[in-house]
Amino acid sequence: MAPTGYYVALSGLLFAIGMIGVLTRRTAIMIFLSVELMLNAANLALVAFARSWGDLTGQTAVFIVMTLAAAEVAIGLAIIVAIFRKRETTNVDALATLKG
Amino acid sequence: MPLYLLPLFPLLGFTLLILFPRLFPGKAAGWLASGAVLASFVVAVLRYLGQGDEPAREVLWTWLPNMALGANLSVGFWFDQLSAVMALIITGVGFLIHVYSISYMGHDRQFTRFFAFMNFFVAMMLILVLADSYPLMFVGWEGVGMASYLLIGFWYSGRNSEASGGDLREASDREGLANSNAARKAFIMNRIGDVGFMLGMFLIYRLYGTLVIPELAERAESVRVAVSGIELACLLLLVGAVGKSGQLPLTTWLPDAMAGPTPVSALIHAATMVTAGVYLISRSHFLYDLAPVASTWVAWVGGLTALYGALSALNQHDIKKILAYSTVSQLGYMFLAVGLHAYSAGVFHLLTHAFFKALLFLSAGAVIHALHEEQDVRAMGGLRKFMPFTHVAALMGVLAIAGIPIWSGFFSKDAILAAAFEADPLLYVVGLGVALLTAFYMGRWYFLVWRGEYRGHVAHPHEADGLIKVPLGILAALATLAGFLNVPTFLGGGHAFDDYLGRAIPAEVHEIPVSTEWLLTALAVAAGVCGLLWALAEHRRRSLANGPLGRLSSNALYLDRVYDGLISAPSRAVAEGLDVVDRGVDVTFGGIARNSAAPGGLFTRWQSGFVRAYAVSMLLGTALILGYWALRSIGGGA
Numbered sequence: 050m051a052p053t054g055y056y057v058a059l060s061g062l063l064f065a066i067g068m069i070g071v072l073t074r075r076t077a078i079m080i081f082l083s084v085e086l087m088l089n090a091a092n093l094a095l096v097a098f099a100r101s102w103g104d105l106t107g108q109t110a111v112f113i114v115m116t117l118a119a120a121e122v123a124i125g126l127a128i129i130v131a132i133f134r135k136r137e138t139t140n141v142d143a144l145a146t147l148k149g
Numbered sequence: 150m151p152l153y154l155l156p157l158f159p160l161l162g163f164t165l166l167i168l169f170p171r172l173f174p175g176k177a178a179g180w181l182a183s184g185a186v187l188a189s190f191v192v193a194v195l196r197y198l199g200q201g202d203e204p205a206r207e208v209l210w211t212w213l214p215n216m217a218l219g220a221n222l223s224v225g226f227w228f229d230q231l232s233a234v235m236a237l238i239i240t241g242v243g244f245l246i247h248v249y250s251i252s253y254m255g256h257d258r259q260f261t262r263f264f265a266f267m268n269f270f271v272a273m274m275l276i277l278v279l280a281d282s283y284p285l286m287f288v289g290w291e292g293v294g295m296a297s298y299l300l301i302g303f304w305y306s307g308r309n310s311e312a313s314g315g316d317l318r319e320a321s322d323r324e325g326l327a328n329s330n331a332a333r334k335a336f337i338m339n340r341i342g343d344v345g346f347m348l349g350m351f352l353i354y355r356l357y358g359t360l361v362i363p364e365l366a367e368r369a370e371s372v373r374v375a376v377s378g379i380e381l382a383c384l385l386l387l388v389g390a391v392g393k394s395g396q397l398p399l400t401t402w403l404p405d406a407m408a409g410p411t412p413v414s415a416l417i418h419a420a421t422m423v424t425a426g427v428y429l430i431s432r433s434h435f436l437y438d439l440a441p442v443a444s445t446w447v448a449w450v451g452g453l454t455a456l457y458g459a460l461s462a463l464n465q466h467d468i469k470k471i472l473a474y475s476t477v478s479q480l481g482y483m484f485l486a487v488g489l490h491a492y493s494a495g496v497f498h499l500l501t502h503a504f505f506k507a508l509l510f511l512s513a514g515a516v517i518h519a520l521h522e523e524q525d526v527r528a529m530g531g532l533r534k535f536m537p538f539t540h541v542a543a544l545m546g547v548l549a550i551a552g553i554p555i556w557s558g559f560f561s562k563d564a565i566l567a568a569a570f571e572a573d574p575l576l577y578v579v580g581l582g583v584a585l586l587t588a589f590y591m592g593r594w595y596f597l598v599w600r601g602e603y604r605g606h607v608a609h610p611h612e613a614d615g616l617i618k619v620p621l622g623i624l625a626a627l628a629t630l631a632g633f634l635n636v637p638t639f640l641g642g643g644h645a646f647d648d649y650l651g652r653a654i655p656a657e658v659h660e661i662p663v664s665t666e667w668l669l670t671a672l673a674v675a676a677g678v679c680g681l682l683w684a685l686a687e688h689r690r691r692s693l694a695n696g697p698l699g700r701l702s703s704n705a706l707y708l709d710r711v712y713d714g715l716i717s718a719p720s721r722a723v724a725e726g727l728d729v730v731d732r733g734v735d736v737t738f739g740g741i742a743r744n745s746a747a748p749g750g751l752f753t754r755w756q757s758g759f760v761r762a763y764a765v766s767m768l769l770g771t772a773l774i775l776g777y778w779a780l781r782s783i784g785g786g787a
Contacts, residue, residue: 071764080760145758
């Protein structure tokens, strides 16, 4: 059984990759995918810690995160599709005019 | 025929024209407005024919609670001989001026608006003269003030404000500014008088406990109050009358009121507004009879104003300004008469003046029209050849105002001079001198405009059209013949007008021997004839323009400049000082406001709308918080 540290390191790596994706990508879909990656990195860390402490609370949290992620994707994609129909682009910089 | 119909018709005309101007294309608005005034005139005539000796009072509805002793003040109209005369003048002469305006204002862009205001003017004046209480009279009083403001400033942007040429536009802008200033001047000077009227009303209410005129007349006879109180109330009412009638010292707005279209000048000067002061004093005769000092003041204000107006008229160059100063002077005569308790003579002069001054103004308007807005008499002359009809009409007016026998001004002026002779020789001398000056300046006006060589710029001045000629003809006939309404006894007449008005205002019976009356008449006629001959001599030699008297007259005795120095300049200095303070306060508070708003502006920069910029700031924020906790736990835990 691999030590918890490895899982946490992998999780950190995934999180960093996701963050770089969010910061560098311009397409809304890609940003979305990167956010998913970050969420999954967090999930991985939660599961790893739950196992190391022998406590199920972390596992429960993972289910909540997954449910939330699913809901977020459903709504987010719908918004992106609607924006694309209207503006023919999903470049988030071009959408800066939507600021309050 | 109920009395409220009199002001109602023109008021309806005003309402229709101001609310639905699109409904009256072309000249329909003018005909509607004229019809409304004509309807009022018919009502006035019918009421006059059916009038008994007893005044009629018709109460419409209660108005101000507890304003009369034990009762509410109501909106009511009062029709006695005095208001009958006034109503007939206002509607009759007003109607003729309306008809004239249809042609005169025919090419104006604001044709409908003009007639709406004219109707409003007539309606308010009718309310003023028919009111049975001072507060209701005050409503009409303010109404005519408003109407005169609107009409004097009628060309508030100049007559050529839509012209394409740059020079023309600029001249028009300047003219518009002058017109607006004239309107403001009239409005403000009238407000000064209104303060006097209001204070007078308050004082009368304090003294007698009522402001209803018939009740007040009864009380003035039976209730004893301090004479000084009545004197003061009468002097305050005089201030109001002075403001509205352009008497000294509030006279300078009246000549400036020439900025309005010519029919407006005729309406203000002949039929309506400026006679309101004379009417107010005649209407309050029962108070003035108890106040000898105030009455003397009225007489002297009138006498001096008559002199001032006549001197100022001597050397004016604007065809309408001469007539305007003449109005000031003639109103002075009326004040002189009513101040001497010769109310009948004053009101009779008001009547004849309404005819001949309206005639003169409308003739001047026809001339101005024919010469394409030329108003300087130096650029006229010899118009008798081009406009024979208007020439004869204007000549009738000149003879009437100069006091030549059989023309109406002769009879009315004679009555005033007789009253002055009886009361105060000094006032009589002033009156006679003014008669001479009147004949001179009107003669000068006549010769400069109608005789001699034509000096104008328009190649062929044309005679006016029928709509202008008919009112001129009617007014010329009235100005010539109206004097026979009141032929005095020593000339074999029956004093018809005195008797008629005497039923409303007890006439002062003056006792002058017949031989003296003949002498007075001869002197007055001699003054008139001498004035005209002097004008003829002046016309030949032209010596007035360069003399000291001419300069004094051209500048209207410098009264405007005196006011400018004494009142306007100090007021402007105070205003400029206050302006500096105001700006200082403004800058201070503006600075405080800007400094408190500035930090907020920094945060708005952050709201760029770039999603990744937000993500970076989230990342940095999180890193900062994490770093802070890390430092703390290292520092504290180790």
